[in-house]
Amino acid sequence: AQTVTQSQPEMSVQEAETVTLSCTYDTSESNYYLFWYKQPPSRQMILVIRQEAYKQQNATENRFSVNFQKAAKSFSLKISDSQLGDTAMYFCAFMKPTGRRALTFGSGTRLQVQP
Amino acid sequence: GAGVSQSPSNKVTEKGKDVELRCDPISGHTALYWYRQRLGQGLEFLIYFQGNSAPDKSGLPSDRFSAERTGESVSTLTIQRTQQEDSAVYLCASSLTSGRVDTQYFGPGTRLTVL
Numbered sequence: 571a572q573t574v575t576q577s578q579p580e581m582s583v584q585e586a587e588t589v590t591l592s593c594t595y596d597t598s599e600s601n602y603y604l605f606w607y608k609q610p611p612s613r614q615m616i617l618v619i620r621q622e623a624y625k626q627q628n629a630t631e632n633r634f635s636v637n638f639q640k641a642a643k644s645f646s647l648k649i650s651d652s653q654l655g656d657t658a659m660y661f662c663a664f665m666k667p668t669g670r671r672a673l674t675f676g677s678g679t680r681l682q683v684q685p
Numbered sequence: 686g687a688g689v690s691q692s693p694s695n696k697v698t699e700k701g702k703d704v705e706l707r708c709d710p711i712s713g714h715t716a717l718y719w720y721r722q723r724l725g726q727g728l729e730f731l732i733y734f735q736g737n738s739a740p741d742k743s744g745l746p747s748d749r750f751s752a753e754r755t756g757e758s759v760s761t762l763t764i765q766r767t768q769q770e771d772s773a774v775y776l777c778a779s780s781l782t783s784g785r786v787d788t789q790y791f792g793p794g795t796r797l798t799v800l
Contacts (some may be wrong), residue, residue, distance in 0.1 A: 574727075603787070613774060615728075615791035661727055670741045671780070671787045672718055675727035 572597045572664045576676035583652045584684050590637075591647045591679045593662030599623075603665045604638070604645045605673065610658040618660070621645065649681075657683045687711070689792035691777050697798045698767055706762045706795045710779030717760050718789060719752055722774045731775075734760060735782065767799045 573596045583589035595604070606618040621629045621638050628636050633653075637646045649656055659680050663673040690709040698704050710717050715736045720728040730744040734754040745751070749768075754760040764771055774796050778789040 605788075607791075613776075613794045613796075615776065615778075617788055617790075620788065665787065670733050670743075671716065671782065671789075672730040672733055672741075672744070673720075673728070673789060674730070677727045678725075 572666070572674045574662050574664050574674050574676035576662055576679050578679045579677070580680045580682070582682045582684060585652055585654060587652055588648060588650045589652055589681065591660050591681065593645045593647070593676055595643050595645065595662070595664050597643070597664065599666055601667050603667065605663040605665065606634070606636070606647045607661045607663060608658045609661065619647065652683045654683050654685060657681060689777055689779050689790055691792035691795050693795060694793065695796045697800065699800050700769060701766055703763065703765045704767055704797065706775050706797070708760045708762070708777030708792060710758070710760070710777070711790055714779035714781055715757055716780045716782045716787070717754055718778045719760070719762050720776045720778065722776060722794070724773070728776060731762070769799050772797055772799045
């Protein structure tokens with residue numbers, strides 16, 4: 571079974587600064603997908619970024635980028651130029667490429683962007 | 686097109702009553718998932734529907750939980766004889782499963798409170 575660990579329950583960052591959220595996972599699979607989802611107070615889960623394990627290049631989406639270290643089973647999210655609208659819970663998630671494609675989630679990191 | 690919708694948004698019930706939660710997936714999405722999110726925690730997988738295949742019920746916590754889906758449309762999650770530990774947000778997600786990366790799109794959830 572897969573496990574996903576987010577060791578930072580809460581983080582705070584000043585507006586316009588950069589922050590990195592940590593995520594580690596455990597799996598015996600060689601190929602898989604990793605995701606970061608954002609959950610604002612509205613409860614809506616929003617996909618931030620995704621990474622396919624067979625791709626060595628780190629994914630980027632505008633101000634969001636990941637540092638994917640497959641050997642270390644680490645998948646951190648970097649948010650550059652933080653904005654007030656980035657305030658939310660952030661969840662790291664794992665998915666196998668075949669069979670049941672349910673997501674395995676970490677416990678989340680609450681990010682507060684301070685003005 | 687429209688996103689995933691869920692109803693009701695909030696549900697308060699008394700212990701021992703049955704409740705039904707509804708999910709309308711994105712049109713054309715063949716896969717549908719139900720997750721449970723307890724307060725301050727990540728999401729736990731409950732059940733997975735893929736097309737006309739038999740559902741994967743491996744995440745259901747007890748036989749009081751059941752779900753149905755008609756074809757590739759609406760799904761209902763039923764909780765019988767509700768208990769206080771059933772209080773949580775129930776999230777539904779749908780996906781295409783046609784590509785290599787199976788991105789799940791989430792609804793806003795139903796917050797269930799069992800008194």
